[in-house]
Amino acid sequence: MRRLRLATLLIAPLAQALSRAFDTRVRVATTLSQPLPPNAPVDPSLTAYMRLPSAQYALLDLPYGASLERLEGENFLLKVPTVKFFFLSVEPNVFATVESREDSVVVKSDRCTLLGSDALIERIGLNDAFEFAVTATMTWTDGDARSIDCDCTLAVDVAPPGPFRAMPRGLLQTTGNAVMRVATDQVLRGFLRTLIRDYDAWGSDAAYRDRRARDVGDG
Numbered sequence: 001m002r003r004l005r006l007a008t009l010l011i012a013p014l015a016q017a018l019s020r021a022f023d024t025r026v027r028v029a030t031t032l033s034q035p036l037p038p039n040a041p042v043d044p045s046l047t048a049y050m051r052l053p054s055a056q057y058a059l060l061d062l063p064y065g066a067s068l069e070r071l072e073g074e075n076f077l078l079k080v081p082t083v084k085f086f087f088l089s090v091e092p093n094v095f096a097t098v099e100s101r102e103d104s105v106v107v108k109s110d111r112c113t114l115l116g117s118d119a120l121i122e123r124i125g126l127n128d129a130f131e132f133a134v135t136a137t138m139t140w141t142d143g144d145a146r147s148i149d150c151d152c153t154l155a156v157d158v159a160p161p162g163p164f165r166a167m168p169r170g171l172l173q174t175t176g177n178a179v180m181r182v183a184t185d186q187v188l189r190g191f192l193r194t195l196i197r198d199y200d201a202w203g204s205d206a207a208y209r210d211r212r213a214r215d216v217g218d219g
Helices: 002-019 046-050 054-059 162-166 169-204 206-218
Strands: 024-035 067-072 075-079 083-085 088-100 105-115 130-141 147-158
Touching (some): 046 130, 054 067, 083 169, 147 169, 169 206
Antiparallel strands (some): 083 088, 088 105, 130 147
């Protein structure tokens, strides 16, 4: 009985510590809508463009220093511009899948690697200190008023490593939410604008459509 009590006393704090390991939570929910200009092409339609194979996205030149690389099949690597968090600058590399559906394009990821020149990233084990999940769903309106829309949810659970352990959890969460909201909004808004510009070129130029079809087919 005494051993059982001792085991309970030892296990309980350990279980509590483990349950608190990823107790700093960042949550971002963003909804964006990018309208098409009045002079945008009508035929081929926006619907036809949005239903193109997902491989098309690797052909786009993204703004702000972001890039999208097709790895294999429906798997992509999104390189996000540098994000600064307190004294640390990181370059998120997001490994995502893209699913093209009849009425939407869904991007999902649960894997992100943080890169950068700061040796602290590796020293404090930053890439082992968080769990990551993001889902972005793009839909479109193709009628009198046309637009490309995106709903995105992002969740990051963090076990603060190294010097971040000394900071109040509330401060980490507030700062993390603000930083990730700005970064997410910037990337998504730039991506939607890029799509609209590309649709304008694709819908207006048959030669460009043919070249894109060949490029996607070769991918």
